[in-house]
Amino acid sequence: MDRRSSGITPRDLECMLCDETAEPKTLPLSLLEEITGDFSDEQEIGRGGFAVVYKGKLENRTVAVKRMSNTYMYEKEFQREVECLMMVKHKNVVRFLGYCADTQGSMEKYDGKFVMADVQQRLLCFEYLPKGSLHEYITGRIMYYVLVLF
Numbered sequence: 001m002d003r004r005s006s007g008i009t010p011r012d013l014e015c016m017l018c019d020e021t022a023e024p025k026t027l028p029l030s031l032l033e034e035i036t037g038d039f040s041d042e043q044e045i046g047r048g049g050f051a052v053v054y055k056g057k058l059e060n061r062t063v064a065v066k067r068m069s070n071t072y073m074y075e076k077e078f079q080r081e082v083e084c085l086m087m088v089k090h091k092n093v094v095r096f097l098g099y100c101a102d103t104q105g106s107m108e109k110y111d112g113k114f115v116m117a118d119v120q121q122r123l124l125c126f127e128y129l130p131k132g133s134l135h136e137y138i139t140g141r142i143m144y145y146v147l148v149l150f
């Protein structure tokens, strides 16, 4: 795992996609913000129990960026997920490209006083699978047969 993240560009990420042997990397928040249009609604793909998933647009390719919600509650789950993903490499498992664990201090007003708060961002980056979720695929198929039969 390469711990140097600051210099990674969208082009580097694109090169990783082409190189099957490239290891997952730590990715800078600024890169993930850039390719998701600052996590814009237009680039949202879907939502799960713990995260929102966005399209990350590179020059010629697309990746999926999973942004965890309630990061304080699910820190252990995030660490466990990264740990597992780093160990798995299989043709039937979506390819893991890297993660971002960013914490920044921000002055916030609390109880009438300014306090320094930690703002956490926890993200995972995967190869993009263009055919939608299994649920959509199955229900789409069922709807298709219902429409054809009746």
Ligand SMILES: Nc1ncnc2c1ncn2[C@@H]1O[C@H](COP(=O)(O)OP(=O)(O)OP(=O)(O)O)[C@@H](O)[C@H]1O
Pocket (backbone or CB within 6 Å): 045, 046, 047, 048, 049, 050, 051, 052, 053, 064, 066, 094, 126, 127, 128, 129, 130, 132, 133
């Ligand atoms: N690599 C990917 N490529 C394309 N779409 C994806 C990718 N990963 C997730 N998605 C989309 O985003 C949705 C949410 O994914 P997410 O992994 O957060 O949750 P989930 O697997 O559906 O449920 P859970 O919260 O139980 O993990 C998925 O249903 C899918 O439509």
